[in-house]
Amino acid sequence: MSDKTNPGNFFEDFRLDQEIRHATPRTVTPGDVALYQALYGGRFPVQSADSFAHKLGFRQAPVDDLLAFHIVFGKTVPDISLNAVANLGYAECRWMAPVFPGETIHTVSRVIGLKENSNRKTGVVYVHSQGYKDGNELVVDYIRWVMVRKRDENAPAPAERVPTFNAIVAPERLRTPPGADFAHYDWVLAGSPHGWEDYATGEKIDHVDGFTIEEAEHMLATRLYQNTAKVHFDQFRQTQMSQDQEKPGRRLVYGGHVISLARSISFNGLANAAFVVAINGGRHVNPTAAGNTIYAWSEVLDKAELEDRTDAGVLRIRTVALKDQPAAGFPDKDTTGKYPDSVVLDLDYWVLMPRREKRRG
Template sequence: MTKTNPGRFFEDYTIGQIIRHAVPRTVAEGERALYHALYPARHALYSSDEFAASSGLESSPLDDLIAFHIVFGKTVPDVSLNAIANLGYAEGRWLRPVWPGDTLRSESEVIGLKQNSNGKSGVVWVRTRGLNQMDEPVLDYVRWVMVRKRDPEAAAPETVVPDLAQVVDPTDLVIPEGLDFTGYDFDLAGEPHRWGDYEIGEKIDHVDGITVEEAEHMLATRLWQNTAKVHFDATNREDGKRLIYGGHVISMARALSFNGLANAQMIVALNGGAHANPCFAGDTVRAWSEVLDKADTTAPGVGAIRLRLVATTGDSAAFPLRGQDGRYAPEVLLDLDYWALMPV
């Protein structure tokens, strides 16, 4: 009897199935230090207890994407170990900050299944929740992945495609308790630009670029306990390359966006996203953003801004995002749509 885990295949999923993922993870200041070493993350709220306290929080929480990566990483052995591709995200919301000392775990519900026409794979939709040690949800999102079948002859399940919102309604954004930007220090934050300075349709070239190194992306992916073979095993792909974890590109692009969006302090929702093309070591990642929408919040001095974050291997936004065939241009790595909180 084998005791090793080959991962789930497409025919192993059923609608309504609840998967409780191993292994809970207690996070500490070490995660923050490593995160800021791996990415040029400089947003003040996540760098300084004093800045966070002046913004109404008890201390500096861990970066929102640390929570995302840890919650996501837990799901990999059960959801995407045998995945061909991670296809997209929707309806993501950060529900409360994660603090050093919190213990995070993940659980997922299968909400959609659709076999591909080739009969060799299918798409699985899951809604994943990250919970802390008090069983309070800290994060909730939907993602869908293309997963191999173990047996191509296995019967196809009934097709269920979930109806997902295109955007999280701003009235459903969860603002951290006590957050108050009325005394916001723009000098210490790094830029003078506030919510009212940004216009819908405005594009911001974040200027800087960072070349991805093999060791760094593997260190980052191990940090999140993401076990997907394509990120570590050079024999897993015919070209002998290790695929960069898509979340590594998300964090790199978000960190690069500081130049122009230093005051987009907290990510509170993930409306959608696509890993448009693969990223490999040696690629230089650049980023630009587009302002898609703005909304008021009930928190004092706090506005919500909806941003499209695009990561590329080309020179900023000098090329079309998509070709005439509707496909992403080969230079595009990431197309991410999210809500952030900013001082008004």
Template sequence: MKTNPGRFFEDYRVGEVIAHAVPRTVSGGERALYHALYPARHALHSSDAFARACGLKAAPMDDLVAFHTVFGKTVPDISLNAVANLGYAEGRWIRPVWAGDTLRSDSQVIGVKENSNGKSGVVWVRTRGLNQRGEVVLEYVRWVMVRKRDAATPAPEAVVPGLQPAVAAPDLVLPDGLDFTHYDFGLAGEPHRWGDYAPGEKIDHVDGVTVEEAEHMLATRLWQNTAKVHFDATMREDGRRLIYGGHVISLARALSFNGLANAQMLVALNAGAHANPCFAGDTVRAWSEVLDKAETAAPGVGAIRLRLVAVKHGAAPFALRDADGKYLPEVLLDLDYWALMPL
């Protein structure tokens, strides 16, 4: 048999390291397509001149371009037969990715646990993205629900990894040379700086984007994500293609520009959950909550910890969970991350 049916839950072993196939060289084409697919317009990723004024050699690729590219490499080995991608933790952007860099990824299986129905299980992996020099540019943990090939197969011993609730501020890695002392707020699009935000503050990002089937399919192919539930309508009983969770992340991040235009770079992914499925026709809106702030060693640069929530149209403002602590059905994404912002 020469074709690859993908791995099923019983094929994973804790401690196994999987080197993922097909390195990818990224270019200005990925940047242009990313900005065409999402209303992304943070200045540091849009303008070489703006980035050079902030101490960088050029505009790096959008942080989520790096994430989606690294993530996409893992799909044939980790989530080809996934029911759903469930969450993220302990993510850090270590180095900027520049046009011309070649990215590859590997993953270590760090946990497995069969579900009570015996038909699927959860697999935890720690993934690294590396450039052409073998330098780590990105790392994160994710967990995914994967179908079993045979429900009669005995369950492996459950191993659930202990994960940190958040990346500590001292462990954030800042790009070499980053300097916001001469930051141009006019060109960036908003006057609000690090000192203008306070923990507990919530921001309604106002705008919305209706998800189109064609755009979702293009985006998922762009990142070479081959998960069957995103393409094959027969994989779900309702006959609907599940929107790739990363598509929702990028939509929400782009929408957050309105109110957080100066949260320029993502440096850590503390936690994340795809709370409910998203389908074509849903209109995605977003709101943020300021969770924490920290100073950094880089001149003029502060770190801000944010909760980014994506919801379907019609959700109540700033509503997240019901009285039992469960996500409301309108909530699509709950993402906790650190970003860099001028002081």
């Protein structure tokens, strides 16, 4: 049997502090941007029109923040999560610089934690990943953890370490896109008059719209990011493993696909959330499959001014995505922390939003 193919790493293959330089560099093209637009229908104006972006100081429209994230993430899959059961969560994710068509991205990861599960069939791998453009400029920096199968249930587990994370990326650690100036922000063309001043902590927003996930769409999206995780593509394998209670009998939708759908849906109510600048934490609470219809609601958790700019502020947003249940009534976890089956995503993040009036003083 040839040893030239890559079966991916299993849980027992990982080692603490292991550094992995991921193949393959990926040049972002206008075609990627168009396909991403076709898949999610995002309407945020800075990423939609060069003319709008020019007025804010950009040479052209930057690619969607989440497209950059997914490409960085996709580089890690063959080494980290090819044999994943599920991607479990994110922490301390920051966008450090915008990405433009024509720039090339690569990713480096370090294993920062490992923990075997009690069933001895799987374990959780924690990684710190960093995406760079054009060689050495950091664009995305994040932590994630993923449940990975063992090759051999009887294999000894690697040394255990469960890392701790900051629950929130402090506002002073946020990076805003260099050169961006919202002084000439066109509120009419943006599609909403609501700026940073108009949102209140505790406010909840039903984003109203729903998007049904088609089988071809979620697989096409995942291929766009060169994410090769088997759970998204191999229906035969999923069917064969359906006796395992940790595995449904259908292909799972990549969690990032749901994040992008939720972000797109959130335009209706958060149209001027121009950039995602950090993810404080996120959980994929329940699995999603083709045929599910995604709805979303958001809550404003906090808001902060920025010391280095008067034209914009940041909002801390919690977006909850649902499957096959509209967001009216804001379905959520109960007092014990248990989520209803309809909740598929609970995402806590910071967005940069222009101010209608510059701060005085």
